[in-house]
Amino acid sequence: MSALPGDAAQPLLLAPGQTHSTVTETVSVISLHRHFGWYWLSGLAVALALCSLLLFGVGWLLRQGVGIWGINMPVAWAFAICNYVWWIGIGMGGTFISGALYLAREDWRSSINRYAEAMTVFAVAVSGIFPILHLGRPWFFYWLFPYPDVMNVWPQWRSSLEWDFFAILAYLSVSILYWYVGMIPDLATLRDRAPTLRTARFYGFLALGWRGEARQWRRFESLSLLLAGLAVPLVFSVHSMVALDFSEAAAPGWHSTIFPPFFVAGALFSGFAMVLVLGIPMRRMLGLEDYITGRHLNNLAKVMLAAGLVVTYGYFSEVFSAFYSMDRYELAVVLRRLTGAYAWTFWATIVCNVLSIQLLWFARVRSNAIVLFGIALAVLIGMWLERFMLIVTTLYQDFVPSSWGMYYPTFWDIAFLIGSMGLFLLMFLLFVRILPVVSMFELRKLVRKGEGSTA
């Protein structure tokens, strides 16, 4: 990363004094020996409670129909789609760190890419439930798949929803693959250091017979390169497709060419915010401050700032193009976003996504983990509100004033939102407990390069 003013005292990527064995020891101990205390257990309890709520909600949804939510005519999409876009956006963080920075040979990604990728997989998985559950008849979701139907019925290829279906599937499979492949050497390490036979068998099964031979390493490296090369275009395609779910429509406020880059930037923005929100408490609780250092937080904050500025440009451009075109309907949507019944979501979005990140210009802010955590949290909230603003303020008042209507969320709308957070949290807590949260073999490479030695 290029240095910003005030970056003179760059912290290191690794704390001083780290060797191959200290790295391996510290990380593997977390999975193999660490006693997880009350905070992990209480986190698990919260996650399980929220998951139960989600599960109950899904059951109720399947029994009653999507009418349990507040959606209506004209606002036929609301929370479910907001949640979907939000979660899939968050997923971008991990892929970008592990894929794009890998291809760019940015070494600082090494200690954060594992949990960031895990975050991606979980977020995409969570996001994937919403497009299915939001269907009126979710049990027929597979009709979007071009299977050889006896009636010769095919999907409708002009619809962006169809392409989005494939984009999500491709993205999810490549993310899982990339994450898993990248973990294999570390799983083998855990197998080798396992205290009991059962644990060894467990990790041994997952390690797929990794022996650390040079031949395996060579194949591993080329596979990683290939998958990174696949994953990076996929992040762009998936978020562009998500954007097209809206901009394909003729609706004012959606029908905009800036949406694909705008959504990609928004995804990067919220993805990095989530990496910070997860990483800051995790490195403290698991004692990983030696590996996830101030330098990482600093770099993450800078990327977040850059993405946030692109997003800010997007907001500006929408308002500008409405006034520039003076199109009656575009203008009406923009004015409603600024002043209508849901104007608070717009202004809250501006505060969270535009104003709060301006603090990141200051190095002192970037080096303060607690403030960073707060800003990242605000960005996450802001990005959810932004999706709500984009979706609902377009739908609730479009072309024909007689059909204008309001949207009010119901209990179940809220339940699905916090329930999805519970599901994500549950998966992440289990990941932290079972799998290596930091890539040991990549840290060892860093040690070899001399990072962290007395500089």
Next chain:
Amino acid sequence: MSSLSGNSEFASGVDRAQFALTNGRAFWRSLEELADSQAFQQWLHHQHPQFAHELTVDRRRFLKFIGASLALAGVTACSHPPQDELVPYVHSPLGQVDGLPRFFATTLVREGYAQGVLVESHMGRPTKVEGNPEHPASLGATDIFVQAAILQLWDPDRSQTVMRHTDTASWDDFAAALVQRIESCERTGGSGLRVLTGTITSPTVSAQLDSLLRRFPQARWHVHQPAGNANAYEGARLAFGAPRSTRLHLDRAKVIVSLEADFLTDSAGGVRYARDFAATRTPESTHGAISRLYVLEATPSLTGGMADHRWPLESDRIADFARRLAQRLGVALDVAGLPDARQSHWLDALVADLQANRGASLIAVGPSQPPWMHALGHVLNSALGNVGATIDYSTPVEKVPDADRGIVDLVREMRAGSVDTLLILDCNPAYDAPADLNFAEALRQVPHMVHLGLYTDETGALAEWHLPLAHQLETWSDARAYDGSASIAQPLIAPLYAGRSVLEVLAMMLEDGVRDARAIVRRQWREFFPDDAAWNEALQSGVIANTALPSVVLPVSAAALTLATPRKADDASLELLFRPDPTIGDGFWSNNGWLQELPKPLTQLTWDNPALISPQLAAQHELASGDVVELHLAGRMLRVPVWVMPGQAARSVTLHLGYGRRRAGRVGNGQGFDAYVLRASSAAWNAGGLRLQKTGDRHDLAATQHHFNVEGRDLLRVGTFAEYQRDPHFANRNNPSPTATPSLYPDYPPGEYAWGMSIDLNACIGCKVCTIACQAENNIPVVGKEQVQRGREMHWIRVDRYYEGTADNPRTYSQPVPCMMCEHAPCEVVCPVGATVHDDEGLNLQVYNRCVGTRFCSNNCPYKVRRFNFLQFTAEGETLAAQRNPEVTVRQRGVMEKCTYCIQRIETAHIEADKANRRIRDAEVLTACQAACPTQAIRFGDIADANSSVAQAKSSPRTYVMLGELNTRPRTSYLARLRNPNPALPEENA
């Protein structure tokens, strides 16, 4: 949607009874044991009295009965038609072809007056009502109540058995009891016998009543019709010395003045009047001028919405205006004081216009105005030479009772203890009698009360004997239309329950040997139809030829006007107006889900009746729509929410009757507020001295439209007639409808036909019969108030209403919006599974089976005509299933639906045309909305055929498409609305 299920109600009822009884754990070993329980028996008596009767006879038989019949309650619907001979309409070939519907001409009666209808019957199962083109009150169209009658027929809440107090009984039990009553009447000459009915136009019932009064000379017949024509008949008595019926000939009128006359929704002739009125407004067919309508009214009506000049005036000040008008027109009347400047200005213009159109003008007076005003109306029409031209008179169409035979006189006699036996036939005075009479209390003085009604309603619950009334579609009868034309009503189905008709009950009283309804009607018309051929012909055509009452020429006595004067306007206090509800009427239709959920034409509200207040009054009391107020009137009080009604006269508060029912049935119970609580017999339509007090409470109202400002968008195009004459293409001047702007997608190749629709906004009066006709035809579910509040109503064609101008007196416009059937449909491109596709005849199809419910199509529909089944709106297992149109899929939850241009009707026409190896003829396919429309505002057909009526309509220079700039290329287009303001009132021309 409330569950309307008969049999599932049974199952849950058993559970309820069981748990209510045991209050804990109790097991029953067998159905027999369960059926023995007292709680079950009580429940059974309450819910299914007809079976409870069986139970008292033989429990084991009853259980078999449950297994076979109750579980299949809906199947009773499929009972065969009566064994009597029925004559199908000419539409259908002789003999039944299985699977094809047959149409029978019959008559439906609303508030006594006949509407000729054709009823579609599928294998003996009536499913849909259409207007009868040969009937003078219908001309093929209907009003909303006629459409809803079919739902009433299948209403599972209808009274199903004879009840003696709270016990079930049988018709035989009643007959036995009746013998005693008749014996006692014979002893006294019937001095204690009173018969109470609603408005009667039926020649047969009239004759029966006459016979009854001959048999028991001391007996009396009383009429109670909560929103009837009593004022008009009294007015005729004043003017002519005898009650006379008034008929309007709007098609001949060039200048129409309505003094609170909402003739477009008149209960007797509204459908016909709407057609006649629209005929004077279409510049393409009138060639030259179109008529001009002035409306003075206190509370907005559909007629007011069509006015070129609508002047809001408190109801009690209209008389004053009319008096000044009369004076200007040369009628000798004392008028104190001078009119204010505004009224004077109106009068100048109005008088000039009327005098320029002598013999072609019309002054109509509404039933809510006092008799004196009706008399004045007759005087004015006579003075303007309109009598015999735009208005004429006949002997009364309805059976008019003597002056002292209203409900007031009945209650007085009841309280005096002089009524021994009271026969209430098809009316509900315990609910809808004026509050000051306290009918229910007076009823305690009557030892024997017999109630014949469709429901065990408020009155039925108090009756010694409650008798279930056969529905109009279940029995023979006859009735007269607004012009006196008589028609026979023939049954479409055997009575679903144990119902009998008014005719049959009167026959039981008469004991004249003929007890069968068909025989009674046939006997009545024996002289008219000596042989069966003529009788059959009358049944087939649905109207008896040459029975319209002849026009009578009557001298008008202006002197009568000095005898009575209307109440002086009290400018200081508020006035409370009582009006029948636009969709529920006087309460008779309360249990009808279609009507409850049909948005009230002027407020777009469903399921409720807030008090309408003026914007001025709202500002004065700081009230917003939904705020609850207390209305105090003459010591009585009603808590009711308000609705701020643009165009309401400043001091007028309007309450709609028909809500606040306690025993309407599961749909109507507890909805809205009972306006009858404030209604006094002396002030039935208009009461002064109202006091309004804000409470601070709120009430949730369910409206289907929330935004009435068109926001400057040219969705609805309006011009004046003068503009039209200058430039007939005015509607497209500023925003030409693009016919084919470039598109990335190629055009669809033309098919055999190109279906399209044209909607004439100049003809549309906004009555919403299209909405309810579509609901009946297309199996559209009722979703209930809560779902409407959430914005989930399912109507496929809605009627939008927009205001223009000031809130005090805005101009009102209606715009029916069905699917636009875009040639480049935005919905089609976004569906991932191809559930909405285009066909080669230009229809935008929705394939329910394929729909997964992404709802993207609705988001992308600029017209928002798509409707989504957010929940399972169509209850499973309800008895109402029998009403459904078998040609239309009943939709599952989770699928999108929308207007199809009645594709089932198009396909039927295709099959018929293919069989005959010909093309589909113009007007062979009528969509449900088109068929029902009283003003023929909707045209449908093949737009590729230049001679089709729709292509002709679309060739008008007024044609435009909505949101054409989006390049959706809609197949549904509109004809711009025209106003015809008086050039002498330039301030109202803008």
